[in-house]
Amino acid sequence: MFLFPWLLEQFTFCPICSSPEDFTYFLLAHWSEPEHFNPSRLLGDWPKDAFFAFGSGMTSYVGRRFSELGSLAFLSVIVMGYKITVKPELEFANETFEERRERVLRKFQGVTVIPVRIAITLAKRS
Structure with a gap:
């Protein structure tokens, strides 16, 4: 029993797999x-x-730009409506402002299921 009941000859034009000439x-x-x-x-x-x-x-995904703009609008509302501060923790009590800034803004490129632990507080702006 064959997986595919047909065979294609070499150089057979297949529009599903082919790209247009001006691609x-x-x-x-x-x-x-x-x-x-x-x-x-x-x-x-x-x-x-x-x-x-x-x-x-x-x-590209048709709604990608729309979803990016929606996410940006959501974050803008949060940043404009709340003051965001890093919550002081006993574990990091002796770190300087520069060390805290480095820890909070550290970049990570890759995939993870465990986010970096950074405690923040949101205070409503008046």
């Missing part, structure tokens, strides 16, 4: 020999506007 990857203005698979062309200097990752450009 970014096939523009001669950006790439030499765009019809050949050559991943090493992305290792050196190459035109950054010639590459659209999946999820950006025409393939």
